[in-house]
Amino acid sequence: MKIKDGFMLRRFGDDSIVVAVGEGAEDFNRLITLNEVGSFIYKQLSEDKTLDELAAAIVEAYEVDEAVARADAEAFVLNLDKAGLLDG
Amino acid sequence: MIFTFKIADIPFSADIRYRYTYDTMRDYLFDGEPDFHIEITDEDLARERELSPHDLPEPMHESTAVYRKYIYIIMERYDAFFFHCSSISVDGQAVMFTARSGTGKSTHRNLWMKNFGDRVKIINDDKPVIRKVDGVFYVYGTPWRGKEGLGENVRCKARALCFLSRSETNSIGEIDTVSVVTRALNQTVRPSEPKLMSNLLELLDGFITQVSCYDLRVNMDDDAAITAYNGIFGNEKGKANED
Numbered sequence: 001m002k003i004k005d006g007f008m009l010r011r012f013g014d015d016s017i018v019v020a021v022g023e024g025a026e027d028f029n030r031l032i033t034l035n036e037v038g039s040f041i042y043k044q045l046s047e048d049k050t051l052d053e054l055a056a057a058i059v060e061a062y063e064v065d066e067a068v069a070r071a072d073a074e075a076f077v078l079n080l081d082k083a084g085l086l087d088g
Numbered sequence: 089m090i091f092t093f094k095i096a097d098i099p100f101s102a103d104i105r106y107r108y109t110y111d112t113m114r115d116y117l118f119d120g121e122p123d124f125h126i127e128i129t130d131e132d133l134a135r136e137r138e139l140s141p142h143d144l145p146e147p148m149h150e151s152t153a154v155y156r157k158y159i160y161i162i163m164e165r166y167d168a169f170f171f172h173c174s175s176i177s178v179d180g181q182a183v184m185f186t187a188r189s190g191t192g193k194s195t196h197r198n199l200w201m202k203n204f205g206d207r208v209k210i211i212n213d214d215k216p217v218i219r220k221v222d223g224v225f226y227v228y229g230t231p232w233r234g235k236e237g238l239g240e241n242v243r244c245k246a247r248a249l250c251f252l253s254r255s256e257t258n259s260i261g262e263i264d265t266v267s268v269v270t271r272a273l274n275q276t277v278r279p280s281e282p283k284l285m286s287n288l289l290e291l292l293d294g295f296i297t298q299v300s301c302y303d304l305r306v307n308m309d310d311d312a313a314i315t316a317y318n319g320i321f322g323n324e325k326g327k328a329n330e331d
Contacts, residue, residue, distance in 0.1 A: 008282060008285055008286065008289075010286075010289040010293075012265045012266055012269050012293060012296075013264075013265040013266070015265070015266040016266075017266060017269055017270060017273075017289075019273070019278070019285060019289070020280075021279075021280055021281070021282040021285045022280060022281075022282060023280070025278070025280035025285075026280060031270045031273055031274075033266050033270060
């Protein structure tokens, strides 16, 4: 899975905001706010990644347990998908 | 007919056909060379008619069409953006109030005028332009002044932006960066073109580091304006006016 085309992430302080750009922008009026870990996962998903790969990246970056990383990744991915940002 | 205007210190010409548009914009007529030209086509007018929630006379659509084209060009070329708010100057510094419509922006603005008299002037009551010039953010009056037609052809240094909501008691507090940006993005034209969007986000980033942003909760008593004033200017009462 990866982030669909047509979204832009911009960092403000510790958090980030995702906005829609391009052709889809008119249908997607919402703004999505991400915390630091959220932004990290979002950036990972600019390229196609599996859940295992995401969890591994989180473990490496934040030195957390594999199980915690996986749970975080899953929860985040579900939210991204619900918000309509994910492809595949 | 083609006229030249200067809005937010940006000169441009526009081909307009209705007297209403001319009258709306006449305070901004400019005798000089335009940087760019705006042409309003039948398609532009049709588009405005479609976008408008109300059945308005065609001349009003022309005025809005000029505004829309102007805004997109200045966002692209001039480090500027439009912001839907009521903006006043207080001792020469701009204070902006933004809120969902119906919250009582005009009521609150009137409380400032009542309590601070001549020190307060209306810059623009609906659609001022915010522009960064030499690293400083200014609020500019524009011809698009809102229902009551209030505003002037002036510019003032941006001092504060208040997100207004109604409350039983009056309070003013800080607001976190991401909330400022998301709320601000809901009160401006959001371009879909990635480069323009990126410019806008960059500009907002600079804006919030320079301009104090507040969560302002108010009722309709005089104390509302006084609480807000003290929150914004509290530490420097009596300081000399700044341009």
